[in-house]
Amino acid sequence: MKTLQEIKDIRAAKCGQVDIRFNPDTAEEAVKTYVLVCGGTGCQSNHSVEVMDELNKLIDAAGKKDEIQIIQTGCQGLCAKGPIMVVHPGNIFYQEVKPDMVERIFNEHILGGTPVDEYLMVEELPNGEKIHYVDSPFYKDQLRMALRNCGKIDPEDIDEYIARDGYMALAKALLEMTPDDVIKEVVDSGLRGRGGGGFPTGKKWMFASANRGKVQKFVACNADEGDPGAFMDRSILEGDPHSILEAMAIAGYAIGATQGYIYVRAEYPIAVDRLKIALDQARDYGVLGKNIFGSGFDFDVDLRLGAGAFVCGEETALMTSIEGNRGEPRPRPPFPAVKGLFAQPTVLNNVETYANIPQIILNGASWFNQYGTETSKGTKVFALGGKVNNTGLVEVPMGATLRQVVEEIGGGVPNGKKFKAAQTGGPSGGCIPAKSYDVPIDYESLKAIGSMMGSGGMIVLDEDNCMVDIAKFYLGFTVSESCGKCTPCRIGTKRMLEILEKISAGRGEIEDLDKLDELAHYIQANALCGLGQTAPNPILSTIEHFRDEYEAHIIDKRCPAGVCKALLNYVIDPEKCKGCTKCARNCPVGAISGAVKQPHVIDSAKCIKCGACMENCAFGAISRK
Amino acid sequence: MKVSSVPFKGTKDQEAKLLEVIAKYKGQKGALMPIMQEAQNIYGYLPYQVQKIISDETGIPIEKIYGVATFYAQFSMSPKGKYIVSVCLGTACYVKGAGKVLEEVEAKLGIGDGECTPDGKFSLEVCRCVGACGLAPVMIVAGDVYGKMTPDRVGGILAKYE
Numbered sequence: 089m090k091t092l093q094e095i096k097d098i099r100a101a102k103c104g105q106v107d108i109r110f111n112p113d114t115a116e117e118a119v120k121t122y123v124l125v126c127g128g129t130g131c132q133s134n135h136s137v138e139v140m141d142e143l144n145k146l147i148d149a150a151g152k153k154d155e156i157q158i159i160q161t162g163c164q165g166l167c168a169k170g171p172i173m174v175v176h177p178g179n180i181f182y183q184e185v186k187p188d189m190v191e192r193i194f195n196e197h198i199l200g201g202t203p204v205d206e207y208l209m210v211e212e213l214p215n216g217e218k219i220h221y222v223d224s225p226f227y228k229d230q231l232r233m234a235l236r237n238c239g240k241i242d243p244e245d246i247d248e249y250i251a252r253d254g255y256m257a258l259a260k261a262l263l264e265m266t267p268d269d270v271i272k273e274v275v276d277s278g279l280r281g282r283g284g285g286g287f288p289t290g291k292k293w294m295f296a297s298a299n300r301g302k303v304q305k306f307v308a309c310n311a312d313e314g315d316p317g318a319f320m321d322r323s324i325l326e327g328d329p330h331s332i333l334e335a336m337a338i339a340g341y342a343i344g345a346t347q348g349y350i351y352v353r354a355e356y357p358i359a360v361d362r363l364k365i366a367l368d369q370a371r372d373y374g375v376l377g378k379n380i381f382g383s384g385f386d387f388d389v390d391l392r393l394g395a396g397a398f399v400c401g402e403e404t405a406l407m408t409s410i411e412g413n414r415g416e417p418r419p420r421p422p423f424p425a426v427k428g429l430f431a432q433p434t435v436l437n438n439v440e441t442y443a444n445i446p447q448i449i450l451n452g453a454s455w456f457n458q459y460g461t462e463t464s465k466g467t468k469v470f471a472l473g474g475k476v477n478n479t480g481l482v483e484v485p486m487g488a489t490l491r492q493v494v495e496e497i498g499g500g501v502p503n504g505k506k507f508k509a510a511q512t513g514g515p516s517g518g519c520i521p522a523k524s525y526d527v528p529i530d531y532e533s534l535k536a537i538g539s540m541m542g543s544g545g546m547i548v549l550d551e552d553n554c555m556v557d558i559a560k561f562y563l564g565f566t567v568s569e570s571c572g573k574c575t576p577c578r579i580g581t582k583r584m585l586e587i588l589e590k591i592s593a594g595r596g597e598i599e600d601l602d603k604l605d606e607l608a609h610y611i612q613a614n615a616l617c618g619l620g621q622t623a624p625n626p627i628l629s630t631i632e633h634f635r636d637e638y639e640a641h642i643i644d645k646r647c648p649a650g651v652c653k654a655l656l657n658y659v660i661d662p663e664k665c666k667g668c669t670k671c672a673r674n675c676p677v678g679a680i681s682g683a684v685k686q687p688h689v690i691d692s693a694k695c696i697k698c699g700a701c702m703e704n705c706a707f708g709a710i711s712r713k
Numbered sequence: 714m715k716v717s718s719v720p721f722k723g724t725k726d727q728e729a730k731l732l733e734v735i736a737k738y739k740g741q742k743g744a745l746m747p748i749m750q751e752a753q754n755i756y757g758y759l760p761y762q763v764q765k766i767i768s769d770e771t772g773i774p775i776e777k778i779y780g781v782a783t784f785y786a787q788f789s790m791s792p793k794g795k796y797i798v799s800v801c802l803g804t805a806c807y808v809k810g811a812g813k814v815l816e817e818v819e820a821k822l823g824i825g826d827g828e829c830t831p832d833g834k835f836s837l838e839v840c841r842c843v844g845a846c847g848l849a850p851v852m853i854v855a856g857d858v859y860g861k862m863t864p865d866r867v868g869g870i871l872a873k874y875e
Binding site for chain 2: 129130132133134166167168169170313314315316317318319322354355356392393394395396397398409410411412413414415416430471473474475479480511514545547549553558561562565571
């Protein structure tokens with residue numbers, strides 16, 4: 089147990105060491121060298137732990153333990169260039185650090201003071217010029233609020249969080265504000281749910297606040313980030329877990345709940361471990377538990393692990409799952425704020441939503457709502473992936489355009505290919521075509537063009553991606569994840585998938601587009617939960633924006649992007665073919681014939697369209713049509 | 714869900730551990746899933762016999778436990794191979810060619826999603842997003858993550874686990 093004064097003392101003592109990572113230019117002379125090594129899932133998968141071990145060995149051998157400190161952080165954001173290492177003072181970033189590179193960095197930079205140019209993290213500008221990462225748009229153009237501590241502090245050390253004003257918002261709420269003041273601040277901030285729905289957070293809290301102290305209530309956190317291609321919440325849990333615990337305690341105080349639950353995917357083992365460590369430390373310091381800061385308020389949090397069911401990201405299904413049942417949704421109303429977990433009033437928010445709360449309480453609603461657009465305040469974190477140079481996490485103010493995110497921060501589409509569309513909102517969202525590149529990213533604008541904000545997955549597609557195939561991919565996902573409770577979703581999505589499969593197999597008829605449209609609207613109107621109601625979005629938006637591509641599949645029996653196998657033909661250009669026989673030798677089904685030094689021919693009846701011949705041709709004589 | 718025909722070989726030791734777990738959660742609300750998750754960690758899978766122990770000890774009807782076991786992808790009623798191979802088919806991996814990586818793994822191992830090789834060495838799972846999208850496409854073998862995968866690397870990687 090620590091008193092508020094003791095926590096303030098920790099902050100004062102620790103501040104200097106942490107500040108330098110945030111304000112490298114203004115921080116006072118550093119007494120130590122800090123080496124930050126990213127320990128997020130992406131970088132750990134790339135062996136960042138071995139990098140750290142190697143560095144530890146070198147520090148030990150040199151007897152510099154007191155002068156050099158290694159800090160394992162959460163996600164730094166630019167996963168594509170991992171493992172990432174940052175050296176302070178200097179704020180020098182290294183990319184793709186392998187264990188055998190560590191010795192040079194240690195000797196030349198950490199001991200010698202001269203950064204190793206070859207290993208620096210660089211960004212190549214469109215004109216070919218290379219600049220250090222900290223001067224790049226990816227680093228400079230972001231506004232990090234929810235991710236403010238990610239990648240900069242040690243998530244397994246509560247003191248580092250405290251040095252960043254950690255648990256001061258909770259102290260302020262408990263000691264200086266009434267529960268209604270807290271709710272008012274959140275309402276005034278304009279914060280809306282970051283899980284996808286966009287419901288005003290403060291309003292949700294207000295609904296749940298009735299009958300404070302008279303009934304049992306719960307605070308829950310949705311960390312079941314199931315949207316494939318999205319990892320914002322995972323990074324926050326891995327990089328700054330205490331911010332979520334603090335926010336949940338604040339929510340508990342606001343509505344009058346004493347127990348919280350975090351429902352986190354079992355597929356995120358690092359996040360689960362860090363949450364467990366954070367929970368132990370928070371209880372040890374008394375910022376969770378009985379009589380927090382002597383205010384008389386009790387609050388504790390338990391973890392519940394998901395077990396691999398996408399539908400459990402839907403709020404009512406999530407609560408059914410926490411109760412220990414099959415995670416099937418139930419009809420709303422009643423809404424969780426009235427009748428939620430164990431039939432008690434419950435506030436359920438997403439991880440990123442909570443991550444904004446402590447800063448709103450500390451700095452006030454008007455600080456928060458200066459960012460963003462009229463109806464969408466603050467920032468949004470996106471997991472930028474697919475055909476984009478800088479895959480990773482980016483946080484931008486609401487209202488930034490897709491072009492800014494993809495072209496400037498994301499560094500554009502690789503290999504000189506053309507941007508075709510961006511998919512947001514995952515299986516519930518839609519594709520934003522190139523013509524809407526300048527649409528501001530906020531809840532309303534995205535909805536207006538047939539997509540949605542979603543939880544923040546943003547997958548960039550280029551000319552090599554087939555839109556029919558993308559729609560089929562999402563429908564396949566929905567079909568396998570449909571819980572089966574309601575008919576429109578269980579059967580309707582399956583029928584839509586079958587029609588899409590027919591189209592990509594070259595058996596589509598033009599009436600199929602009308603059938604898809606009719607089914608889609610029926611499912612939207614009648615499915616029980618969000619998963620079913622939004623399942624048709626990937627189809628509707630691709631038909632709307634890329635109808636010509638569907639028609640090419642149906643009428644011309646052709647896949648313009650060259651993806652749908654049944655519609656492809658491999659042909660050998662007799663002019664370019666040298667008759668080397670390599671293609672014939674590599675064909676798994678013996679579909680290629682021809683004499684040595686004579687042009688070869690592919691028998692399209694035998695061909696299984698695996699592409700092995702094209703990959704193996706040394707003369708570029710084989711093409712896909 | 715595939716129900717295994719492999720005879721149940723649970724030990725007394727495993728049962729003692731399971732009983733300990735059940736005792737730990739006694740009286741807690743919504744404890745069924747955590748118990749099942751820990752039971753699967755103990756036995757490697759959740760056969761009928763294990764579900765029956767949970768039912769007898771907690772008083773939760775076996776049909777409810779079976780219902781939960783079959784609902785969630787994480788629970789398995791057949792034993793898994795020594796090495797679990799997962800190929801991520803999340804969107805970021807998919808658009809970068811994870812489908813071809815999966816095809817190659819299926820061809821090399823001769824099994825499909827959710828199956829186990831006859832020698833009990835490998836089982837194959839398709840997973841949806843492990844959150845390492847920066848490394849797409851991603852394949853995981855026995856907990857080791859292989860990023861930026863291409864079909865031609867599959868054979869060499871699997872050979873390491875022979």
